[in-house]
Amino acid sequence: MGKGTGSVPRVLVPMSEGFEEIEAVSVIDILRRAKITVVTAGVQGRLPTGSRGVAIACDSLLTDELERSFDAIVLPGGPGTASLVEHEGLRAALRRHAAEGALVAAICAAPWVLHVAGLLAGRKVACFPSVEDRLDGATIVYEEVVRDGQLITSRGAGTAIPFALALVAELAGEQVAREVGQSIIFRAG
């Protein structure tokens, strides 16, 4: 893991057609502000279009990243979550990372992917209201960001910044997370 080892943490962000733009971009932007390496990986192609029509150029294709190891895999939500749920290679990569102690994180509808990968039984989870019923065996918590071991989850686009800052706190330390929060004037008042 990045924290404390001196190495630069590496994070994978899978991006499918229909990803939620604020959720994806808040994670990418804020982690890069914290000097964390973020690899954006398109599921269907290298220029996926989000749920509100914003197309983002990705660094690579998900299929080229699934055999690699990251300090974290972070899943944005949105209608594109359905493609992530169906992606057998991604589910396997998530299980492998969880087993190896990497951070696994998801926001909005994307905790559903972790459920289907078998990673949420008995865990505390935040998610978008519409997917609560799909997460059998998990305990839904109504907080902006919920941490349970190496699992971090969050509720929706409106909680994407605290979600991203929680990832920074884990990967780069609390002090860096505070500095990044200040640099974007988050909850300054």
Next chain:
Amino acid sequence: MGKGTGSVPRVLVPMSEGFEEIEAVSVIDILRRAKITVVTAGVQGRLPTGSRGVAIACDSLLTDELERSFDAIVLPGGPGTASLVEHEGLRAALRRHAAEGALVAAICAAPWVLHVAGLLAGRKVACFPSVEDRLDGATIVYEEVVRDGQLITSRGAGTAIPFALALVAELAGEQVAREVGQSIIFRAG
């Protein structure tokens, strides 16, 4: 203007190389959730890269939009603001829109563009701390979002969601802004 007329409001978002990703995407995403038409217009080309390396495909080029009329022009910040400041055609379009009663809005460093366009004298403004000294004649207000007539300004990436929701409130009404805020689970707790 869109509010009350039944027509769909149209908003121009100029995107230069080095735009701040969270600021641009929060505005685009949240306005589109409110059924507002958003035209993203690249300054140097149609695939500008933001300040944290995220390249976004724009709808058109800024030069092709400057003669048109919009209900609002919204400027994201970031290091790309310097290109907006130098853009004579954009400054003229901002002055014309302000004179015609359209909404003019800017976040982070971008109120600097409005200052250079001559639109901030005697106005209340929120901005990123680093540009405060450049806004001679304006009154800096330390709130997330500041409204002064048809001018709406905000402080940074961490205030982009309330900024976008304030734009929705003006262009589509308070009720729509509340609904969009709820749909993204913004400050639900």
